[in-house]
Amino acid sequence: MKLSLIANSPDMETMIATSMLTTTSGAMPSTLYDRLKAKPEKVADIVGRVEVQHGNILEHNRLVWRLEATRDEVLEIMLKSKFFNITEAGSDTWVLSCNLRTIAEYHQIHPDEFSRELIESIKEAAPHVYGFIKGDKE
Amino acid sequence: MKAELLTYTPLAEVKKVFPDLETDLLLPHLNYTFAIEKVSRACSHQLVRHRVASFSQQSQRYITVKRLSEKIVVPPSIGSNEDFDDLIDSASIAYQKLVESGIPKEDARFILPNATETSLLLTMEGKSLVHFLGLRTCNRAQWEVRALADMILEQLRAVEPIIFNRAGPYCYQLGYCPEGRHTCGKMKEVIERYRVE
Numbered sequence: 001m002k003l004s005l006i007a008n009s010p011d012m013e014t015m016i017a018t019s020m021l022t023t024t025s026g027a028m029p030s031t032l033y034d035r036l037k038a039k040p041e042k043v044a045d046i047v048g049r050v051e052v053q054h055g056n057i058l059e060h061n062r063l064v065w066r067l068e069a070t071r072d073e074v075l076e077i078m079l080k081s082k083f084f085n086i087t088e089a090g091s092d093t094w095v096l097s098c099n100l101r102t103i104a105e106y107h108q109i110h111p112d113e114f115s116r117e118l119i120e121s122i123k124e125a126a127p128h129v130y131g132f133i134k135g136d137k138e
Numbered sequence: 139m140k141a142e143l144l145t146y147t148p149l150a151e152v153k154k155v156f157p158d159l160e161t162d163l164l165l166p167h168l169n170y171t172f173a174i175e176k177v178s179r180a181c182s183h184q185l186v187r188h189r190v191a192s193f194s195q196q197s198q199r200y201i202t203v204k205r206l207s208e209k210i211v212v213p214p215s216i217g218s219n220e221d222f223d224d225l226i227d228s229a230s231i232a233y234q235k236l237v238e239s240g241i242p243k244e245d246a247r248f249i250l251p252n253a254t255e256t257s258l259l260l261t262m263e264g265k266s267l268v269h270f271l272g273l274r275t276c277n278r279a280q281w282e283v284r285a286l287a288d289m290i291l292e293q294l295r296a297v298e299p300i301i302f303n304r305a306g307p308y309c310y311q312l313g314y315c316p317e318g319r320h321t322c323g324k325m326k327e328v329i330e331r332y333r334v335e
Contacts (some may be wrong), residue, residue: 006152006154006155007147007148007152008147008150009145009146009147009169009171010145011145015144015145015171015259018144018259019194019259020194021193021196022194022195022196022257022258022259023196023200024193024200024201025195025196025201026196026201028140028173028175028176028257029144029173029174029175029194029257029258029259030140030142030144030173032173033144033173033215049297056192056193056194057194058258059192059261060145060171060192060261061145061169061170061171061261062167062168062169062263063148064147064151064152064167064168066156067156085166085167085263087159087163087164087166087167089156089159094168095156095159095163095164097166097167099169099192111204
């Protein structure tokens with residue numbers, strides 16, 4: 001099985017912080033997003049306090065991978081989590097996508113090789129989420 | 139009311155790797171996140187019926203509703219109406235009294251009307267969004283959610299015309315009206331409204 005990240009929503013961690021503050025502050029979400037984009041240190045601080053249980057704030061994003069896997073391997077992924085979107089793109093080649101919540105929850109329940117590959121692929125795009133998902137299990 | 143597209147996964151990035159895959163097959167892999175602001179709770183109730191989506195909404199458990207009469211959505215059909223205004227004022231006073239007396243906000247909010255303004259983040263994948271637009275830009279949709287859906291569509295067409303120039307009410311997408319006996323009977327003019335040159 002081989003996984004390559006090919007696309008993701010931009011500013012994923014800024015959006016997580018925006019989502020957290022939207023629920024608890026009276027400020028408009030677009031204002032929060034613009035303010036937070038200019039303050040990466042604040043985003044890091046807020047995202048550093050995220051817990052996996054607070055799942056919905058991790059859903060405002062999507063990551064897309066090229067997956068090389070057999071049909072059996074793909075079936076196993078689909079049986080383990082219903083939240084992956086998977087499309088056949090050729091012989092043993094698939095488009096796979098999900099959001100950060102799916103990755104975090106999958107890793108909590110199935111810390112297998114596939115989940116480790118998923119997590120390693122988000123290291124640059126969502127470094128703080130990468131940190132807490134990894135730290136949560138290790 | 140305001141709807142602003144904050145982030146999305148661009149079709150072009152996925153197409154670079156999968157140029158031969160039909161765009162429709164890629165729609166579930168593309169996400170769009172909007173800031174939806176100053177809509178009524180009646181409107182947000184309609185949004186959350188679209189279950190294949192993610193929402194982060196201002197919580198009335200944590201945010202005190204101050205000056206309710208300035209933070210409501212008034213339907214044009216009501217406009218300036220003494221009964222409506224009186225009820226909003228009464229609800230506002232009662233809510234403040236409850237909060238000041240120590241009732242938790244999560245309980246005091248039971249008195250707040252559907253007209254109360256709310257803001258939220260909405261994320262939907264492409265396929266669900268095309269379905270949402272099919273239903274909510276329809277002439278039969280309620281005016282507030284239809285106005286919101288029109289704003290959303292306008293912004294999507296600006297960034298991803300290949301996908302969303304084909305989106306709009308179902309009569310525009312399908313070439314026939316699926317509303318049956320509930321049809322607005324104005325399919326031709328609706329299609330014309332959403333047609334892209």
